[in-house]
Amino acid sequence: MIATDPQTLIPCPYEKTCSGCQLLDIPYGYQIKKKTSELSQLLKEHGIHTPSQIDFMSAGAAYLRDRLDFSLQEGRLGLYGKNSREIVDIEVCAQLSPELQKWYTEFRKIKWPFTKGSIRLRVGPDGKRGAWLDFANIDIKALLDEQLILKSLLEHAFVEIGQRRKVPVWTGNEFKLKDPELNTWFTTWIQEVPVPLYCHIASFTQPSLKANTLIADKISTWVGQFPDARIIEFGSGIGNLTIPALATAKTVLACEIDALSLEGLEKTVLMLPSNLKDHAAKLTIYRGDFQKKILQDFSQFDGVLANPPRSGLMGFLNPLESLQPQQRPPFFIYMSCFPESMAKDMQRLQSYGYELTEIAIVDQFPQTNHYEVLSLLQRK
Incomplete structure (x- = not known):
């Protein structure tokens, strides 16, 4: 449920002293408009041709973090x-x-x-x-x-x-x-089926179980538009996006540098419920620093799924440049909580012939300046 009433304010006794929330004095309805407007302006400044609408997805104005x-x-x-x-x-x-x-x-x-x-x-x-x-x-x-x-x-x-x-x-x-x-400290989804994710308390995950259902649903919907796609994923982590993608993909090559995260992903796949076991055969895991060098041939994939760190994709995009336009993967799904580096990467993707067709804000961090962005780009 989204609290869009312009008068909705979340009370906090530390509003004047704590730096954690920057927007407590702004009603949540206006926070939605503020974040949407800021993202639209950022994309415009980077010359990104945007869809007519930026979707805004929220699980609520507060009380989300687990x-x-x-x-x-x-x-x-x-x-x-x-x-x-x-x-x-x-x-x-x-x-x-x-x-x-x-x-x-x-x-x-x-x-x-x-x-x-x-x-x-x-x-x-x-x-x-x-x-x-x-x-x-x-x-x-x-x-x-x-x-x-x-x-x-x-x-x-x-x-x-x-x-x-x-x-x-x-x-x-x-x-x-x-x-x-x-241990199972987080959950993602294969369509309507929850999948516990094995990881450590110290592992990177999204902050909210409730908000993550919105992310998993959007990833599943977008990948589902390209049935039987061969996907390469950058920054798979413990598999929060990997698992939803497996629902309709033909294969997924999950690339990640952190060995402990990949141990969690391997165990998650091993422990999939019996009715989802067939999806395990679709997954291949590859470890390496893909911001610096990527060995895979992008022409062998139908889609890219990326959730990079704050610094963005960096060298991961280099192999796309050497390919002919028709050899490049038809779609590119990009998730980021750092819109600035995402916009720079989108500039490169646009120069390679990709067009931003859908974009959505997932407000995992209400009352703050931060938010997650999900975007779908397609090759022209």
Whole structure:
């Protein structure tokens, strides 16, 4: 449901101090107009020929996030203040889903024996709670030695520690850190069927389970316009777009640099429900840094599916330039939460003979300046 009433405002006690939300003073109906207008202007400035309408998809004006990244500083838990390097101590947040707010409230009761660190909390699709503690090595050692905090935390949640995502295990007299463990922390869809995605708490996912249904549906709809397509995907991650594409594609070559993400995708495909097992044979996984070099021959594919990092596609597009127009894939689906780099890539795609035929904003980040863009380009 989209709150389009121009008078809809989301109350927040930290509006004047917290930097997390920039648009709290703007009614949500006007936020929709603002973001749509900004994207339209950006594309115009880059000379992108746009469709007559930019679709706007929203799961609501607030309370969407099932993943929260925040900081610990001198006993305060929250986000940075406006024009400040000080953390604002936040007890409630209008961005959080009710389940995540409840988990965050309980987590705040912990008294930490050190002064700073980064934390991610999650609530999975089955209600499972997770915490990723990204602290300095000396603080991790102190936490393992102290024992009581970890023991209490493990009674309520699954825990990962540090950049290597190690899992603390109590041996009977001390804590040991074991290798990372894959769990189902997110969900995507094959048409009407939910598919749990295996990953780590620290893995990249979209922030909202509810908003992600809009993304999966749009990807599935667009790929479905080109049945039995051979697709190459850039930035597959844990498979959030890969899995919906498998529904109607003939084959998908999923390209990703992060090994841990690909481990999650491999397990997700292995654990597909019996009625979806046939889709597994369509998928091939390839690891490499595709912003710098791509070895695949684009003329062997009917479509491209891309969800790059903030820096955009970079060298991934180079092989298209050397192909004759009729050799280039007929369609290109591009998803990005950084419209600036997307617009630059679209300039190149337009010069290669692609035309933007559909574009949509997915408002995963209401009350902020940020948003996701989904676009479908077709070869003329």
